[in-house]
Amino acid sequence: MKIKLILVFCVLLGLSWFTAISEAVNNPKKVQEHLTRAAELEAQGVYVDAVTEYEQALTYVPGDTAISLKMAEAQLQTGNSKKFVNICKDAAEQNQKDAAAMDRLMNYYVERNDEASAVRYLSEFTEEYPKNENALSWLVRLKGSYEELFFNYEEPGPVVHNSMVVSREGKYGLADGLGGELLEPEYEEVHPYSQDDMALIRKDGAYIYIDRDAQTRLVPDASYENLGMMSSGRTVASVNGKYGLLDESLQPLTEFAWDDLTQISDSVGACAQNGKWALIGKNGKEKTEYVYEDVIRDAFGYCAGQKRIFVKENGSYHLVDKKGSPVGDLTFEDAQIFPEEGYAAVCMGGKWGFADAKGRLVIECQYEDACSFSNGFAAVCVGGKWGYIDENGNQIVEPKFEEVTPISEIGTASVKQGEWMLIQLELFR
Numbered sequence: 149m150k151i152k153l154i155l156v157f158c159v160l161l162g163l164s165w166f167t168a169i170s171e172a173v174n175n176p177k178k179v180q181e182h183l184t185r186a187a188e189l190e191a192q193g194v195y196v197d198a199v200t201e202y203e204q205a206l207t208y209v210p211g212d213t214a215i216s217l218k219m220a221e222a223q224l225q226t227g228n229s230k231k232f233v234n235i236c237k238d239a240a241e242q243n244q245k246d247a248a249a250m251d252r253l254m255n256y257y258v259e260r261n262d263e264a265s266a267v268r269y270l271s272e273f274t275e276e277y278p279k280n281e282n283a284l285s286w287l288v289r290l291k292g293s294y295e296e297l298f299f300n301y302e303e304p305g306p307v308v309h310n311s312m313v314v315s316r317e318g319k320y321g322l323a324d325g326l327g328g329e330l331l332e333p334e335y336e337e338v339h340p341y342s343q344d345d346m347a348l349i350r351k352d353g354a355y356i357y358i359d360r361d362a363q364t365r366l367v368p369d370a371s372y373e374n375l376g377m378m379s380s381g382r383t384v385a386s387v388n389g390k391y392g393l394l395d396e397s398l399q400p401l402t403e404f405a406w407d408d409l410t411q412i413s414d415s416v417g418a419c420a421q422n423g424k425w426a427l428i429g430k431n432g433k434e435k436t437e438y439v440y441e442d443v444i445r446d447a448f449g450y451c452a453g454q455k456r457i458f459v460k461e462n463g464s465y466h467l468v469d470k471k472g473s474p475v476g477d478l479t480f481e482d483a484q485i486f487p488e489e490g491y492a493a494v495c496m497g498g499k500w501g502f503a504d505a506k507g508r509l510v511i512e513c514q515y516e517d518a519c520s521f522s523n524g525f526a527a528v529c530v531g532g533k534w535g536y537i538d539e540n541g542n543q544i545v546e547p548k549f550e551e552v553t554p555i556s557e558i559g560t561a562s563v564k565q566g567e568w569m570l571i572q573l574e575l576f577r
Contacts, residue, residue: 476507490521
């Protein structure tokens with residue numbers, strides 16, 4: 149009985165081997181038959197049946213990228229762009245060593261001026277497959293693509309809390325990050341909205357703070373000069389050339405005793421007395437001695453970001469924390485304040501690069517000029533023209549503009565090329 153069972157097993161095994169060998173020999177022939185028939189059908193314009201032939205061919209060679217792409221193109225000819233895209237995506241993910249499917253999909257998006265869809269997919273793809281060099285290369289190439297938006301203003305400022313100062317015929321107003329008008333340009337001076345949703349404006353020589361509905365909320369005392377943005381219930385003002393802090397009701401929080409004063413952010417600011425600077429807290433209490441020759445400030449009077457401040461001692465700048473303790477060992481010829489997130493622009497040897505919040509140089513000093521990072525991108529100047537890089541130092545938007553503003557949280561920026569225009573990176577759409 150055992151001998152019979154063994155014989156039966158051997159016969160079955162032999163038959164399975166014969167079948168496998170037979171299929172291995174015949175499969176290429178069957179695949180070619182389906183491909184030939186598909187080509188004939190495509191020549192006749194019968195793309196629906198051609199798709200069926202490609203599907204049959206794939207049953208013999210599952211995951212074959214070349215056949216999958218032929219089927220995708222046939223789907224596209226039927227008008228089914230959704231299936232075309234899905235087939236390309238599946239092929240790109242299943243066979244990552246073959247770049248053909250990813251390349252075809254990206255070219256499809258580019259041909260249709262739909263870089264936004266390309267960048268969205270690449271962002272998701274590279275997050276799941278961070279070592280796919282072809283996808284990463286496409287992402288670097290395309291995430292700097294942008295759309296030009298309608299814009300009818302002069303000399304725009306950076307977008308701050310979805311508001312930017314714009315001008316027209318010498319008067320100032322506010323627009324949102326997409327260029328939509330928030331406040332008609334009719335004022336002598338305008339500041340963007342702060343994190344407290346207050347904007348400072350000046351008309352007929354008088355300052356007031358307005359809310360998002362352009363309603364008057366605070367009216368400063370007429371004796372106050374050099375008012376700043378309202379931030380965390382604090383703002384700067386001067387009286388008779390001396391500076392002090394005001395609270396959220398515009399009442400004096402400190403005496404007007406300083407020669408200069410920065411805005412408060414991260415619960416820290418800086419004050420100047422007799423040519424020297426010290427750090428102060430949000431209530432005006434001094435945190436350090438008056439030992440600094442200077443502090444770096446931005447256009448709105450802030451000096452701190454990520455609880456870091458650039459201060460000047462012995463002729464060069466270095467980084468300190470909000471208590472005045474040194475951060476890192478590097479010194480700089482110049483710098484810009486730290487953004488809420490990302491790297492700060494620093495200057496060494498006459499060239500600009502970028503440092504992180506630990507005081508380390510993370511992008512070498514190689515640019516003629518630069519701005520600190522904003523929402524993942526930084527403006528840099530090369531050959532007298534401005535463009536943008538990402539946090540890996542990749543040139544995302546080529547240097548071709550005369551002037552630029554930082555990238556906003558919705559991916560917009562004002563750029564000048566003869567005239568000012570507003571662009572939006574496709575990555576943010």
